[in-house]
Amino acid sequence: MADTVQFYMEDMIPEMRDLEQKGIFSKKEITSILKQRQKFEYALKRRIAKKADFLRYIEYEMNLEALRKKRRARMVVNTKKSISDYAGPRRIYFIFKRCLIKFKGDISIWLQYINYAKKTGASRTLGRIYAEAIQLHPTNEKLWILAAAWEWEENANIVAARVLLQRALRLNTTTESLWHEYFRLELVYIAKILARREILGIDVSLEDVEKDLLKDKEVDSDNMIKLPTVTGEEFSAFTKEDENSEEQAAAGKKATSKKGKAGKVRVALTEEKAERLKAEKNPVLRGEIAMVVYRNGIKEIPDSFSFRKGFLDIANSFIKPRPLQEDSIRVIYDSIDQDFKHMPEARALVARRPIDAYKVDEEGYAAGVADTVKAFWNICEEDVKMWEIFVENMEAEYQRTQEENLKLYFSKTIDRIFSSATKKKIHSEALFLHQVSWILATSDLSVEAISKKALAIVDKAVVQYPESAALVLQQIRLLRTLARSEQVARLPEIFALAQKSRHSESFDIWREYITFLRVAYREEDMSKEQVEEAFLEAIRITTTLLPDITEERAEIGLIKQNVGSWFLDWVNEVEGIEGVRRVYQSLMKKSLPDLTFFMACIKLEKRNSVDHPESKKVIAILYDKAICADEKNEDTYLSFLKYLNETGQIAEANKVLWKASKAVTNNDDFSQRYSEMLEGRWVEPEFGNTELNLDMDVDVEMQDEDNDEDETMSS
Known part of the structure; x- marks a missing residue:
């Protein structure tokens, strides 16, 4: 091990000598650099290599190289490049290679390696990196997409980009993102060709078509869009040699071919072939390749609506010129309508087609809105999900448009949707919530009148959907905007019912209750x-809640962490630290508080006095109990150690540090964090105490008397 490190260190001598001779680094700085590198090299030679050591070494070398470049740029004389200009990047590449020998399965390191190669402009190296990464990770679609994007965007090589994505799809036939990116690639390619023609004012004549599709070399100009070369091989994909050469000769149109510098074939065009190359008749420029990608994609993934929609989103993302023809877009919509006719989201997407064909500020948008609204009314029927999607779409368009007449049209349409749904007795939890949100956002009545109007709707909705926590929460928040007498009259009963139902697992409802x-x-x-x-009863109820062992019940952990902390905060305001001690000592006898509860007690004790002998003793006891509640929590140890160091209890700090070294999972990482704490770079986390809104009135979204659409008040 020492021999290898010594070899690497001796290899650095020419570089260091050059840096010193140029005056970029002083002798003292070079000595420091060598010591640091030696330390890193020994770390990399451990029996069990650690990724963090490689990454720290790479970070150090990158920072050192950045410093060298800055100092080099300030030099006026002796600007000729030498070994020190190349040694830094070369060493970084070497460390990356050594790291990837040990951790070749770590995608994040490959991505950092790729980013560094891009940053330094190492095109040849980047090509090799992509090849190695893809060979080791052929099922990682991100690597394939990055490689194809590099070939297209940096090298302007459409053929290589296509080949990469085709190979990727042969290995990953059901990866949606690969199909989407291949589809996008073809559309971008077409769009760039069409955009260049439009910018240059080129008519689609025979000569111009030939020049665009058979161009040997790109012309760099500030007024041109860079396009990849279209080779004879690509050209042959959509043209054929005329089989009857005698007829060509008789017509004076004998085909000739010339080889350019790159060996590409230039084919003279007959009138018939040139006619085929016009944009409207050219299969490439019409998007036929993109449609082949689409058809093959839906054969491999036939049952995914989001997959089909992704193709439409890509096609509609182009403004001008649009690379996909209307008949091709119609094919996509028709396939969605046929294969997903029973899915409300698919029917809504088809109904939105007139709107999605235009941007908000385009001329045909207004006509598209009318057609879309008509289509929605025809497909809504008795499907409540369809009504919900109808409202969501109209609200989204209302927010997008800035034209006053259109906003008014959308507003009237939304009001009509809600009134029609009420007449037909079509209800759902989501539809009620949409209606209330719409009233709060757009009504020009007073705050109290808006609240009462919305509350009347929510009261009916809660009766129909008593299990909906969202409706109950909206009901509570609307009541809080009313007079205090109305709140006191209704809220206690609502909270009592909520605590006896599944709503006891809603964090937001508990927060509203504690605020009340x-x-x-x-x-x-x-x-x-x-x-x-009431607080003690709340703690009793939340303590009996089952643990948050599933993602759906994750809020229970927040509830248990915060209710006790909120109780202590209130007691501290009312009685001070003595009241807090009385409460938490009583609770510790009756129940088993968690880590967050103990940290809340410690926070209040520190706020009282950290230097008082009694406070020191109490805080130490509370920290011990917090550690017992979760022995592997590093933040608890670090918080305790920070407190002991700040108060000068060094002997106690050493005991806690020894205990932590035996308990934490990763001792090296903990040591690093402990060093950061001593240097003042460690930020102590908040242990789950969420702030409360103690204002008596909760603001409600509404418009002012001047109908200012942008002025809203959060409920």
């Missing part, structure tokens, strides 16, 4: 004893 309790005490609607009793 604190405001009730502040406004003297409840006594201190009543609020404390």
Whole structure:
């Protein structure tokens, strides 16, 4: 190991001597660089290599190279390049290669390697990197897409980009992103050719078609769009040699071929072949290759609506020129309509076709809106999901457009949707929520009138959908905008029902409840004893909730973490630190608090006094209990160590550090974080205490009297 490191260090001598002679680094700086590199090299020679060591070494070399370049740029004399100008990037590449020998399966390292090669402009090296990465990870679609994008965008090589994506699809036939990117590539290729013709004002004449499709070499100009060369091989894909040479000779149109510098074939055009090359008749410029990609893609992935929609999104993302012809887009819509006719989202997409054909500011958009609305009314029928999608689409278009008449049209249409749904007794939780949100956002009534109008709808909705936490939460928030007497009259009953149902697992409802309790005490609607009793009951209920072992029940963890902390915050405001100690000591006897509860106690104790002997003793006990609650939590140890160092308890800090070294999962990472803490670079995290909104009134989205659409107030 030492011999290898010594070999690497000796190999650096010419580079270091050059840097010193040029005056880029001083002798002292070079000594420091060599010591640092030696330290990194020994780290890389461990029995079990660590990725972090390689990455730190690479980061150090990149920073060093950036510093060398800055100093080199300031030099006026002796600007001739020498070994020190090449040694830095070469070493970084060498470290990357050594890292990838050990961690060839780590995609993130390959991506960093690729990014560095792009940054340094190493085209040949980048090609080899892509080849090696793809060979090792043939099922990783991101690598294939990056390689194809590099060939097209940097090398202007459409053929190579196509070949890469075709190979990728042979190995990954069901990877949606590969089909989409191949489709996008073909459309971008067409769009660039059409855009160049449009910018240069070139008519689609026979000579111009030949020049575009058989051009040997790109002409660089500030007023031109760079396009890849179209070779004779590509040209032969959509043209054929005239089989009857005698007829050509008789007509004076004998075909000739000439080889350019790159060996590409230039084919003279007959009138018949030139006619085929016009943009409207040329299969390449009509998007036939892109449509072949689409047809093959849906054969491999026939049952995915999002996959089909992705093709449409790509096609509609082009403004001018549009590379895909109308008949091709119609094929995509027709296939979606035929294969997904029973899916509401698919029917809505087909109905949106007149709108999606134009941008908001284009001339045909207004006519498209009328056609789309008519199509939606025809397909809604009794399908409540279809009504929800109808509303969502109209609201989205209402937000997109800035034209006042169109906004008014969308507004009237949305109001008509809600009234029609009510008459037909078509209801759903989502439809009710949309209606309430729309009223709050657009009504020009007073805040109280808007709230009461929306509350009447929500009250009916809660009766129909009592299990909907979203509707109950909206009901609570609307009540909080009303007079205090109405809140006190209705909210306690709503909260009591919520705590006895599945709504007890809603974090937002618990936050509203705790806010209500604190405001009730502040406004003297409840006594201190009543609020404390309510808090204790809340802790009892949340303690009995089952653990958040599934993603759907993840909010339960937040509820358990915060309810106790909110209780302690309120007690601290009312009684001070003595009241806090009384409460948490009582709770620790009756239940098993979690880490967040203990950290909330510590936070309040620190806020009281960290230098008082009694506080020091109490804080140490609380930290011990917090560590017992989660022995592997590194942040708890670091928080404790930070407190002990700040208060001068060095002996205790050493004991805690020894205990942490035995408990944490990764001792090296913990040591690194501990060093950052000592240097003041570690930021102590918040342990789950979410802030409360203690304002009596909750703002409601509404317009002012001047109908300012942009002025909204969050509920």
